Amino acid sequence: MSILQTLILFSFLLSASHAAVQDFCVADLSAPEGPAGYSCKKVSAVTVNDFVFSGLGVAGNTSNLIKAAVTTAFVNQFPGLNGLGISLARLDIAPGGVIPLHTHPGGSEVLLVLQGTICAGFISSSANTVYLKTLNKGDSMIFPQGLLHFQLNSGKGPALAIVSFSSPSPGLQIVDFALFANNFPSELVEATTFLDDAQVKKLKGVLGGTG
Amino acid sequence: MSILQTLILFSFLLSASHAAVQDFCVADLSAPEGPAGYSCKKVSAVTVNDFVFSGLGVAGNTSNLIKAAVTTAFVNQFPGLNGLGISLARLDIAPGGVIPLHTHPGGSEVLLVLQGTICAGFISSSANTVYLKTLNKGDSMIFPQGLLHFQLNSGKGPALAIVSFSSPSPGLQIVDFALFANNFPSELVEATTFLDDAQVKKLKGVLGGTG
C-alpha cells in the first residue's frame, strides 16, 4: 500500500491506542496509593521486567521458631500485579514446622503442594466447622476469604507449596503475632481471649511482646 | 529461644508484613482523589484517632426550615472510612420536622430509630410503588440505592435515628434543593417537572434560588 495509507493506518492505530492505558497499571511504589491500589508507573517507563518476579525460586529460611517461611510475591514485591486481583507466595515448611493459625483479610487463598505432605485446615464462621485435610504432592485446597486457617508439615521431609491469592495485597494476620508479638496489654489479651495470664506472658516472652 | 531465632522470626514477620499496606487506607484529604476514593495517608502517620469519630454524639440544630438536621460521618468527616464501603449519619427531626424527599446517588441506606416515631417511605422505579411505614424505637428500614425516599417525624416528641450507608461517600440529593435552591432557570424547572410557575417561584423564594 502507499506510504500515505500506511501513515493513515498508523494514525488510526495511534488514536485507538489512547484507550488502552489501562491494559495494566504497574505500581509506582513511591507515588500515592488509593483504595484500589498504587498509582500507575508511566507506560513509557514500563519494561517486561515489571511483569516478572524471580523471588519465588529461592527457598525461605526455615531456621526459626515456626520452622517455616512465607516468601511473598505481593504487589509490594511484584509491582506488575497492581490492580490485577492476584498474587502469589511460596511456603517452605521444615519437618515439624507450621504456618500458624492466620487469616488473609483481603482475599481467598488456593494452595498447591509441590513437595511433601501438609495437613491443612480452615474453620468456618457459620458453625465453627473445622475442614481438615492431609494434602500430598499435586493436591490443591482453597481457603475462603478471611477465615482462620493453617498449614502444618505432617510428613517426614520438607514441604513446599505455592499459594495464590485473589488480591495483589491480601494481607497476612497470624493470630499469635497479633496477640503476643506486640504491645497488646496482657490484661486485654486475657479479657478478650479467656487465656490465662501465665499463658499470655509465656507466649509474649517467646514472641517478643510487651505489656 | 535464642536471640538469633527471634531476629529471624522478626525478619520473617517483617517480610510478610509488606503485603498488608491495604489493611486500610485512611484518607489523606489533601492528596489526589480517584474514582475509588482518596489517596491513603502513610501508615506510619496513622493513629487510632483516624479510626474514631465523635461528631455523632451531638444533636444537630433543628431550628431551620425543615425542623431537621443531618449530621454526616462520611469520609470527608471520618477519613478512616475511606475505601471501606460504609458510612454513618444521624438524623435529628423535631416535631413536625422532615428530611425532605431525596436520594443517595452512591449507596443504599439503612435507618434505625433510636427515639420517637418516624414515618418513612421510598418509591420504586419499576412501578412507582410507594413503600410506607411508621417506625418506632428499635425499628430499622432499608432504602435501596438511588431511590427517592423521605423520613418524617410523625410523633409528638423529637425523633432521633442513626443511618448507615453502603458507601463512604453516598451523596445526598434533596429534590427541593436540586430544583429550588440554585440557579436552575424557572422555565426549565417548570418544563421538566410540570410544576406551575407560581409554585416554582414561591419555593425558589423560600429556598434562596434564583433564575
Add this chain to the structure above:
Amino acid sequence: MSILQTLILFSFLLSASHAAVQDFCVADLSAPEGPAGYSCKKVSAVTVNDFVFSGLGVAGNTSNLIKAAVTTAFVNQFPGLNGLGISLARLDIAPGGVIPLHTHPGGSEVLLVLQGTICAGFISSSANTVYLKTLNKGDSMIFPQGLLHFQLNSGKGPALAIVSFSSPSPGLQIVDFALFANNFPSELVEATTFLDDAQVKKLKGVLGGTG
C-alpha cells in the same frame, strides 16, 4: 388530558418500568443462593415489611459466659438487605462483659456507642499494631475488613452499641469459638497456636469443645 393520552402515557410508564426489577432484590431464603446473595422474591409478592426489621429494639440476653450478646440484622434475619451491601447488629455488653477477639470475613464494621463506655481495638496485619480506644456515648469507630478486633465494657453500667457492616452477610468468627467450641483436635490447636495443652483443654471444657 384525554383518556387516550393517559393510556399512552401509562403504556410508556409500563415499558420503561421493565428495567427496574433490580431496584431491590428481597431475599427468597428458600430459593437458590449464589455468590452475590439470595435469589430475589417476586416483586409482586414484596411488601414494605420486607424492608423493615424490628429485632434490634430488644436487648440481647447477656446472662452468659461473655456477659454480652450480639443481635444480628443480617440478610438471614432481614431479607430486604439482600444484595445491598449493608447490614446491622446491636451489641449489649453487661459490666465486665466482652465481645471476644473476632473477625468479620466478609466486611468492614463501624460501631456507634449509644450507652456506656466501651474499650475497643483492632490489630493491623501489616505490623501487628494495636489500635486501642476507649469510646463513650456518641463515639464511633471503624474496624477495617477482616482484621482481629474486640469490644469490652470498660464502664460501670451496661453498654449498648449499634454496629453496621459493609455486607449483608459479613460473617462473625470468634477466635475462641473457632479454637475451642468445636472438634478441632487439641494437638492441632496446640501446634498451630503454641498454646499449652492444659490451656487448650481448659477452654475446650468451658466452651464445650471436644477432641
Add this chain to the structure above:
Amino acid sequence: MSILQTLILFSFLLSASHAAVQDFCVADLSAPEGPAGYSCKKVSAVTVNDFVFSGLGVAGNTSNLIKAAVTTAFVNQFPGLNGLGISLARLDIAPGGVIPLHTHPGGSEVLLVLQGTICAGFISSSANTVYLKTLNKGDSMIFPQGLLHFQLNSGKGPALAIVSFSSPSPGLQIVDFALFANNFPSELVEATTFLDDAQVKKLKGVLGGTG
C-alpha cells in the same frame, strides 16, 4: 496430522473449554433472579439471536403527555446483556417534548444526539450545581450515576438520541411519576416536597394519581 492426534487435540480443546461457561450469561427471564442478574440460559440453547435486539430501530410513540418516548433495550428486553454491565435506550422527543426530571438508580448514562437539538442538564448533589448544555447532532453528554437529570427538545424539529447505561438494568425513576402517578398520599407529598396542595392535586389529576 493423524486421526489420533486430532482426537487428542480435541479432547484438549474440550477439557479447556469447561472453564468458559462464563463467556456470557444470557438471561433466562423465567428462572431465578439474584442481585447480580438473571440465571443463565443453558449455553446449548443459546443462539446468535440472544445477542441481537432490533427494537431500537422503531421510533417511539410521542403522542403523549410528555411528547416523548423512551424505548429501552435493558436486560428484560435484550437478555444477552445479562451480567455484562451495559444497556441501551432510544429517546424520541417531539418538538416541545421532554424527558422529565429523573434518575437512574442503578447506573450512569451517556447520551448521543442523532437528530435535532436537545437541552440537557443534571444537578450535582454536592452543591446543587446545575450543569446545563444545548446539544446538537453528534454531541454526547454523560450523566453520572443517580443524579437528577433531564432532556428537552429545544429545537424546531423532532429530536432523536441514543443513550447507553453502565448497567443492564439501570432503572428509571421520573420524579413526577414517583410523586403524582401513584397512591402516594397528598399530605405526605406536600410535607416532603413543600409543594402546595392545589399543585399536588392538579398533577395527580393529570398523571392519574390517587390519595
Add this chain to the structure above:
Amino acid sequence: MSILQTLILFSFLLSASHAAVQDFCVADLSAPEGPAGYSCKKVSAVTVNDFVFSGLGVAGNTSNLIKAAVTTAFVNQFPGLNGLGISLARLDIAPGGVIPLHTHPGGSEVLLVLQGTICAGFISSSANTVYLKTLNKGDSMIFPQGLLHFQLNSGKGPALAIVSFSSPSPGLQIVDFALFANNFPSELVEATTFLDDAQVKKLKGVLGGTG
C-alpha cells in the same frame, strides 16, 4: 422565613454536601492514574464541558488499509467518563471495509447500526462457536467482554455504527496489529500461530512490522 432560618438551612446544606465529592470524578489526565482510573479534577474547576464530547459527530477517515475508522470517546478523549464504567465510539466502515478481528480486554461492547448493513460476529471461548449476524439500521448486538469479534460492511453503501463499552477505557486489541504491526519476531509469531513464514512476512510488510 427569617434570614436566620435561611442561613441555618444553608449551613445544613453545606455540611451535608461534604459527602458528595464523589458525584463524579472528572479525569485530571495530568495527575496520577490508578487501577480504578485517573485522579479527579477539583470540583471547583469542573464545568459542564467536562461532561460533553463532540468528537463523535465527525465521520472518521476511511481512506486506509481497512477502509474503516474507529473514533473513540474513551476517558482519554472524554474525561467526564472517568470512573463511571462506560464509554462510546463510532465506527465508519466504507464499502468493502472491515474492523478486523479484535478484542476489548477491559469491557463488553454493544453496537447499534445507524446506517448501512454490517455483518458482525464473535467467537465463544467455550467451544469456539461462531455467532454471526447481518445487522441492518436499528439492529443492536452485544459482544461479551474479551471475546474475539469483528464488524464488516456487507452492504453496498457506507456503514455507520455507534458502539458503547462497559468501561471508560476498554482497550482495543486488533489481532493483525498485535501480530504484524510491531517487532514481534517472525519465528515467534509462526511458532505461536502456526502461520507460514511467507504469510507472516507478507503481513508484516503490509502493516509495517519488523523482525
Add this chain to the structure above:
Amino acid sequence: MSILQTLILFSFLLSASHAAVQDFCVADLSAPEGPAGYSCKKVSAVTVNDFVFSGLGVAGNTSNLIKAAVTTAFVNQFPGLNGLGISLARLDIAPGGVIPLHTHPGGSEVLLVLQGTICAGFISSSANTVYLKTLNKGDSMIFPQGLLHFQLNSGKGPALAIVSFSSPSPGLQIVDFALFANNFPSELVEATTFLDDAQVKKLKGVLGGTG
C-alpha cells in the same frame, strides 16, 4: 460454668452464625448459574473434599499437535472455587511445544515455572508493544487481563508451570482454534484477518475446521 450458661452461650453462637452462610459458596453444578457464578451447595452437604482438588498432580498428555496440555482447576472442575475470584491450571509443554497465542476473557494470569525453560510474552493493546521474557525455574510472570499472550518451551527438556487466574472461570480463547477449528467461513476469516485463502484452508485442515 452452669449448663444454663452453656446453653445460652450456644444459642448466642447459633444466632450469630446465621450471617455466615456466605463464608463460601461451593458450586452446585446442577443448579442455576448466574453472572456471579453457580448456585451454592447447601452448607449441610458441604465436606472438606469440596475444597480440595487433586487433578493438578498428573501431567497432561502432550502427544498432540501443540506438544502441550492445559489441565484446568477452574470452578467446573473444582466447585469450591465458586465465587472466590481465583483458579489454577497446570501447563505441561514438551520440548518444541507451545501454548499458542490466546487470551483469557475473564481474568489475569500469573505463571510460575516449576521445571524447564519457557519463553513467554504478551502484547499490549495500547501500542502493540511486545513484552517478551525467557523464564527459568522459579520465575513468575503476570499476563494482564484479556491481552494476547503465549508460552513456548524454549529449553531442551520438558517444561512445567503452574498458572493462577483472578477468576474461578477465566475462559481460554486460543486464536488458532477460534479461527480454524470451527465453521467460521473462510472468506470471513480472510476478510477479518487479511490471511491468504491458502493459509486459512491449510490451518482449517490441520485443526478440523470447516467452511
